[in-house]
Amino acid sequence: MTRESVLRTDGKTVDVVKTEAENNPLLTRKMENNSSGQPVYIGEAWPGTATSAIGWRIKKMEYDNGDSMPPTGEVWASGTPDFDKEWDERDSYLYS
Numbered sequence: 001m002t003r004e005s006v007l008r009t010d011g012k013t014v015d016v017v018k019t020e021a022e023n024n025p026l027l028t029r030k031m032e033n034n035s036s037g038q039p040v041y042i043g044e045a046w047p048g049t050a051t052s053a054i055g056w057r058i059k060k061m062e063y064d065n066g067d068s069m070p071p072t073g074e075v076w077a078s079g080t081p082d083f084d085k086e087w088d089e090r091d092s093y094l095y096s
Helices: 018-022 087-092
Strands: 003-007 013-017 028-033 039-045 057-062 073-076
Antiparallel strands (some): 003 013, 028 039, 057 073
């Protein structure tokens, strides 16, 4: 079980089990879509996390036929679902 300190929007830091943070339905979600309206990047962070701040996990959707739905897979920024990325830098990460 991995633990992680998380800064809440009220300024308090709480210690949580990482899987609790990953499965929390209250996470903020951002998406960047392609020209067809299909999601390319999906990011999640605790509410109040700035898009320029470290604290995001970002995945990139994969498609077999260009950008046709449905997606056929997803890959994570830097190869991990850790909350240690910046949303604003999503296109600069390597995905695997």
